[in-house]
Amino acid sequence: MPSIELHAAQRDELETLENLMQFYMYDLSEWLPLKLGGHGFFRIQPQQDYWRNPATRPFLIKVDGELAGFVTVDDNTHLPGAQYNIGYLFVSRRFRGQGVATFVVSTLLSQLPGQWQIFHIDANPPARQYWARVIPGLTGDAFSRHQQPVDGYPCTFYRFQSAPPSS
Numbered sequence: 001m002p003s004i005e006l007h008a009a010q011r012d013e014l015e016t017l018e019n020l021m022q023f024y025m026y027d028l029s030e031w032l033p034l035k036l037g038g039h040g041f042f043r044i045q046p047q048q049d050y051w052r053n054p055a056t057r058p059f060l061i062k063v064d065g066e067l068a069g070f071v072t073v074d075d076n077t078h079l080p081g082a083q084y085n086i087g088y089l090f091v092s093r094r095f096r097g098q099g100v101a102t103f104v105v106s107t108l109l110s111q112l113p114g115q116w117q118i119f120h121i122d123a124n125p126p127a128r129q130y131w132a133r134v135i136p137g138l139t140g141d142a143f144s145r146h147q148q149p150v151d152g153y154p155c156t157f158y159r160f161q162s163a164p165p166s167s
Helices: 011-028 048-052 100-111 125-139
Strands: 004-008 057-063 066-074 084-091 114-121 143-150 153-162
Touching: 004 100, 011 057, 011 066, 011 084, 057 100, 066 100, 084 100, 100 125, 114 125, 125 143, 125 153
Parallel strands: 084 114
Antiparallel strands: 004 057, 057 066, 066 084, 114 153, 143 153
């Protein structure tokens, strides 16, 4: 089992997060009509307001000490009463299928007890399969599913209560 770390990103690491966002967008471009700009980068809206929002919590993911991806938790919720949302989750292809994402999500759920929503764009088959497989185990089957569009794309939402870790 690899050593997985979830490291709260500091202000001077935001450039690293935005660099990793290019790979996130690259992966999504397989299913969404995302276009490269003239300089060979995906056009990403400036995220200054997102990063400045006190509710946005960015984390870098490391596997065996090596940068492996990132995740953000925010309050950009679409379901009434939800407190937390996973804004972005990206694990580099080399580290996929090793339990990295599940470790990361499980860690976040235990660190931030409360009402959660996690959603994926339905056009993304790997995300659809991943969340359908892991949400029941992470929530003890205590979740609800909802369908609604985000930015015009059909999405599946999972809503559930995360409890603090028992001692």
